[in-house]
Amino acid sequence: MLSITKETFKLTQRQRTRPTLVSSFIHENYHFKIRSGLCFPNKKYHWRTKPVPEISKPKKASRQKVPLKVTKEEKSKDVQMLKSTEVSKHKAVKHFQKKELTQPTSDIKEPEIELSDIVESSSKSTQLQVGDFVDVRRNGRCYIGIITKLSSDPTSTSYKNEILLPNNHLLLTRSDDIVFKITGYAYNKEFNNSKLAFGSPIPETYGKLASDLNKSAQILLHSKALAFRQIHSQFADELENRKISIKSVARHIFQNDNPTEAQLLSTHMFFFKENIYFMADPMQIGTYILRSKRSVNAIIKTLEWIRLRDQRIYDFQEKVTKIIQYIRSIDKKTLEPPSFTKEETLPEFTPDDHMFINLIKTFVLTPKNSQSGLEAHLSAILKPLKLYDRDFDRECAIQFLKEIGIWAPWENLTVYEETTKLSGHGIFKEADKEQEEIINLATNLLDSQPFDTSKNKVTSSLASSVLIKSEKFLGENDFYPYDICEDIRHDFGDLPVYTIDDPTADELDDGISIERVNNSSGAESLWVHIHVADPSTYIHPGHKLAKVARSRVQTVYFPERNYSMLPSSLSKKMFSLGVNVKKRGNYVITFSLRIGNDASLLEYKVRPSVIRNVKILHYDDVDKFLSWDSFFKLKKEIDFVHKQIHFHPHKISLPNNEYKPLPLSGQRDLKDLQKIANIHMKNRGQKGSFNLYLPQGNAGISPFPLYKTQHDTQYPIIFTGLPTIQVNLDKFNYSPARMMVAEFMIMAGRVASIFCSERDVPIIFRTQPKNDEVLSILSNIKEDIKVVPITSMFKIRSLIQPTKTTVDPGPHFSMGITEGYSKVTSPLRRYSDLVVHWQIKASLLNSHLPFSKDELTNSIPYITYFEKEIRRSQTKINGSNW
Numbered sequence: 001m002l003s004i005t006k007e008t009f010k011l012t013q014r015q016r017t018r019p020t021l022v023s024s025f026i027h028e029n030y031h032f033k034i035r036s037g038l039c040f041p042n043k044k045y046h047w048r049t050k051p052v053p054e055i056s057k058p059k060k061a062s063r064q065k066v067p068l069k070v071t072k073e074e075k076s077k078d079v080q081m082l083k084s085t086e087v088s089k090h091k092a093v094k095h096f097q098k099k100e101l102t103q104p105t106s107d108i109k110e111p112e113i114e115l116s117d118i119v120e121s122s123s124k125s126t127q128l129q130v131g132d133f134v135d136v137r138r139n140g141r142c143y144i145g146i147i148t149k150l151s152s153d154p155t156s157t158s159y160k161n162e163i164l165l166p167n168n169h170l171l172l173t174r175s176d177d178i179v180f181k182i183t184g185y186a187y188n189k190e191f192n193n194s195k196l197a198f199g200s201p202i203p204e205t206y207g208k209l210a211s212d213l214n215k216s217a218q219i220l221l222h223s224k225a226l227a228f229r230q231i232h233s234q235f236a237d238e239l240e241n242r243k244i245s246i247k248s249v250a251r252h253i254f255q256n257d258n259p260t261e262a263q264l265l266s267t268h269m270f271f272f273k274e275n276i277y278f279m280a281d282p283m284q285i286g287t288y289i290l291r292s293k294r295s296v297n298a299i300i301k302t303l304e305w306i307r308l309r310d311q312r313i314y315d316f317q318e319k320v321t322k323i324i325q326y327i328r329s330i331d332k333k334t335l336e337p338p339s340f341t342k343e344e345t346l347p348e349f350t351p352d353d354h355m356f357i358n359l360i361k362t363f364v365l366t367p368k369n370s371q372s373g374l375e376a377h378l379s380a381i382l383k384p385l386k387l388y389d390r391d392f393d394r395e396c397a398i399q400f401l402k403e404i405g406i407w408a409p410w411e412n413l414t415v416y417e418e419t420t421k422l423s424g425h426g427i428f429k430e431a432d433k434e435q436e437e438i439i440n441l442a443t444n445l446l447d448s449q450p451f452d453t454s455k456n457k458v459t460s461s462l463a464s465s466v467l468i469k470s471e472k473f474l475g476e477n478d479f480y481p482y483d484i485c486e487d488i489r490h491d492f493g494d495l496p497v498y499t500i501d502d503p504t505a506d507e508l509d510d511g512i513s514i515e516r517v518n519n520s521s522g523a524e525s526l527w528v529h530i531h532v533a534d535p536s537t538y539i540h541p542g543h544k545l546a547k548v549a550r551s552r553v554q555t556v557y558f559p560e561r562n563y564s565m566l567p568s569s570l571s572k573k574m575f576s577l578g579v580n581v582k583k584r585g586n587y588v589i590t591f592s593l594r595i596g597n598d599a600s601l602l603e604y605k606v607r608p609s610v611i612r613n614v615k616i617l618h619y620d621d622v623d624k625f626l627s628w629d630s631f632f633k634l635k636k637e638i639d640f641v642h643k644q645i646h647f648h649p650h651k652i653s654l655p656n657n658e659y660k661p662l663p664l665s666g667q668r669d670l671k672d673l674q675k676i677a678n679i680h681m682k683n684r685g686q687k688g689s690f691n692l693y694l695p696q697g698n699a700g701i702s703p704f705p706l707y708k709t710q711h712d713t714q715y716p717i718i719f720t721g722l723p724t725i726q727v728n729l730d731k732f733n734y735s736p737a738r739m740m741v742a743e744f745m746i747m748a749g750r751v752a753s754i755f756c757s758e759r760d761v762p763i764i765f766r767t768q769p770k771n772d773e774v775l776s777i778l779s780n781i782k783e784d785i786k787v788v789p790i791t792s793m794f795k796i797r798s799l800i801q802p803t804k805t806t807v808d809p810g811p812h813f814s815m816g817i818t819e820g821y822s823k824v825t826s827p828l829r830r831y832s833d834l835v836v837h838w839q840i841k842a843s844l845l846n847s848h849l850p851f852s853k854d855e856l857t858n859s860i861p862y863i864t865y866f867e868k869e870i871r872r873s874q875t876k877i878n879g880s881n882w
Contacts, residue, residue, distance in 0.1 A: 405716025426711025684816025
């Protein structure tokens with residue numbers, strides 16, 4: 001009988017005396033859970049600080065000058081020997097470096113290795129399978145074993161994965177603790193002269209499989225130690241971090257195109273052990289990040305100062321003690337708005353000081369599924385100061401950086417993560433350089449007084465082929481000189497276009513219209529038009545802005561600041577609906593449709609168009625005159641729940657966006673639009689569409705955006721006050737206006753999918769297979785809008801398969817769409833939507849398509865990976881971590 005341990009996992013006496021052998025290759029590293037990405041000094045979970053002691057300056061130690069760049073003479077003898085033994089492999093290594101090992105994330109068209117080796121489109125929990133061999137790292141300890149039950153299993157009571165260990169105990173662990181896996185190992189391996197049938201339960205004796213694999217990997221690791229040590233020097237970039245897959249390195253080390261399980265595990269062991277050179281990718285099992293050579297050299301140099309007790313350490317200790325003593329002595333005035341000043345009376349930070357500061361940052365920002373190996377070294381610097389009444393750990397390091405004026409008390413550490421590479425923080429040089437370039441391009445476009453719809457038809461010598469991704473007609477810094485769709489652009493004249501959004505929205509990228517048309521028999525037909533902002537009017541697929549949008553994938557929204565995919569100045573002053581609409585109109589792509597009473601698509605149109613009568617409305621105001629009949633909860637109850645707002649120290653005032661009440665004709669338009677939306681929504685519900693009854697929190701910060709700390713400040717920054725923080729519930733599932741707008745966005749995606757499928761235009765589709773068991777659960781919900789109660793939510797979530805991003809159209813089960821669906825309504829903030837706009841225009845103009853099916857197929861892993869990373873980051877900050 002298997003014994004399931006508690007979360008603390010009681011070890012046997014044998015384990016206490018003979019720890020898992022893998023541990024001998026791994027430095028001990030005790031992780032502590034951090035509850036929040038943004039830390040505030042008045043939260044109760046912060047540690048106790050001690051008064052700053054007066055310290056006398058110690059005697060100067062001898063100073064050893066170590067150059068920033070390590071010279072050939074200073075490199076260790078074993079590395080020099082390695083290089084001499086590998087000369088014969090020089091050509092093969094160069095070819096491997098170029099074609100297989102590394103993956104620069106700046107270009108998605110020509111990846112240097114197979115993206116399947118690096119990126120998987122699903123999350124960790126869905127990557128894992130019963131029978132996988134896994135390496136678990138938790139609280140500095142290593143556990144290896146076989147997965148016997150997943151956290152998503154409906155029979156699971158702990159909502160954690162069950163791991164069978166070599167001693168036949170079961171370890172309960174989260175997916176985030178798993179740093180390596182070999183898929184289906186228990187089913188692919190013979191044991192006792194037999195092979196386990198796929199899908200059958202894992203016997204308790206199969207723990208020995210994990211132990212045998214571990215021993216084999218250790219032998220391989222020792223035998224290839226010299227080759228492993230060359231990996232970083234051969235393949236790391238000088239300035240930028242790069243990604244590397246375990247599979248590709250194992251191919252190189254063992255000269256085997258299909259590495260064995262033991263070879264893969266030994267490669268993982270080496271990477272995890274050499275933590276100064278490599279970091280485990282926090283979201284992609286089987287992928288590591290090579291630190292840049294510059295970063296590694298700086299770390300090694302600083303660690304050498306610490307080891308030799310260099311005088312620089314004592315200078316740094318004395319300086320930070322004075323700074324902390326001063327900062328703790330001043331009145332922080334936490335109930336006042338945030339403010340900051342440079343305190344030039346305090347000691348100045350030198351380049352040597354920044355070496356220590358950057359080492360502490362490296363420790364803090366190392367992903368929690370990696371070990372930094374820096375705790376003991378940093379503790380040797382900070383512990384003698386006796387500033388904190390606790391052992392040195394990550395939280396202590398974070399507080400230290402705040403107390404010396406490097407980070408603000410409200411610092412959001414998510415912005416420093418390697419996975420999203422956000423600009424403006426001095427961490428990712430390429431991203432900062434890109435941001436500066438696109439701001440200049442945006443300024444040039446705004447200042448150039450581009451073409452507008454008030455002009456008559458323009459005659460141009462350029463053909464519509466300028467749409468092609470080629471510099472034959474337009475360079476990467478050139479915008480379209482005229483409207484290439486002018487001959488086919490439809491003018492909607494004075495037809496009202498209703499944009500409905502929150503008062504805080506400053507980028508309005510979609511609007512809806514209703515048009516009443518009498519047919520030949522005199523009967524009235526209702527056309528719905530979904531108008532989407534059209535940045536592709538100015539930006540061609542090969543433009544610098546398009547390339548940056550491709551690398552960023554989408555806009556990132558945090559409570560304290562947004563990171564725009566396209567320059568925000570263009571989105572707000574040129575592309576947003578309603579901007580200069582009376583003077584020059586707004587360019588849009590319009591998805592039009594007419595549906596029957598059964599939601600069947602009677603007619604549809606896709607056209608570039610111009611709109612001239614935009615009505616800017618707000619959700620809460622429109623909710624006042626729309627029907628609430630389709631909601632299963634009473635309006636009074638919903639209003640009560642959503643009036644519950646938690647804030648500190650006061651409520652955030654909404655922008656003074658004046659709302660002008662709609663005339664009766666406008667209210668009639670919106671009521672008729674709601675009826676059409678409800679018909680479409682009800683039909684989708686019959687085909688499997690549903691919403692989960694899981695209220696989501698929204699976090700707001702004032703002022704917005706918050707002050708961005710400088711990465712290389714020479715003086716300590718004194719921060720006083722705190723931003724106002726406000727939390728309430730998202731109203732999406734309980735607001736008629738929000739649900740109506742969302743429904744029309746789904747209709748636009750449906751129309752775009754049909755249009756491109758019929759014309760054989762390759763675009764990026766979103767699909768999901770049908771699930772009959774989920775349909776059975778949904779059949780018990782009587783409401784037209786299928787809102788799943790929390791009692792059934794976990795069951796459905798375990799049954800439903802993840803959405804797949806593909807170039808082939810197909811059904812999307814949880815949206816209730818059978819003929820295909822594509823996202824097209826947010827080209828200002830989502831690159832994949834912008835790609836669809838370019839493809840549609842090329843088809844309408846009978847021009848060469850900018851992107852082939854193969855190109856889009858190759859870009860999907862990159863796009864889905866970053867969409868997932870951004871979604872994770874936003875959820876982490878906007879949701880449970882507040």
